[in-house]
Amino acid sequence: MQGSNIRAIALDVDGTLTDGSFWWSESGEEFKQFHYLDVMGISRAMRLGIVFALISGEDSPLVSRFAAKLKIETVYRGCKDKASALTEFAQASSLDLHEICFMGDDINDLPALRIAGLAAAPPTAHEAVLACAAFVATRPAGKGAVRSLIDHLWGDRINV
DSSP: OOSTTOOEEEEOOTTTTSOSOOEEOTTOOEEOOOOHHHHHHHHHHHHTTOEEEEEOSSOOHHHHHHHHHHTOOEEEOSOSOHHHHHHHHHHHTTOOGGGEEEEOOSGGGHHHHHHSSEEEEOTTSOHHHHHHOSEEOSSOTTTTHHHHHHHHHHHHHHOO
């Protein structure tokens, strides 16, 4: 499967790029934790020309902040129809759905996983997602799951 025909990756955020946990301060500020294995993998894959999108069911400004840090231009926040968002991303990027990998972890990700060219999941995903996924990461969500996918697809080209 290495490299195959995948030219873009769309990612769910909570439970994929994060471990699914969130913290609230007493003042109500929300915190999420991301992992530098994923940051480095995304950055190096982008140098190869791989396009990324974030498709999150949450409407958190932290999603946009993460995207800005990595220069990911396509971000869907508060998205309730991830399959439509994935289709829109494909059209806007002049890609076919079979050229896009979608990685998600829960049942709200299933419609997008079913139409993506490659359905991927962290090993901590819901059982229904794991059953749908053609690729299951070797590292857990929020701890390098995305990097595991990127290494699987392009490791020989990005890890040099």
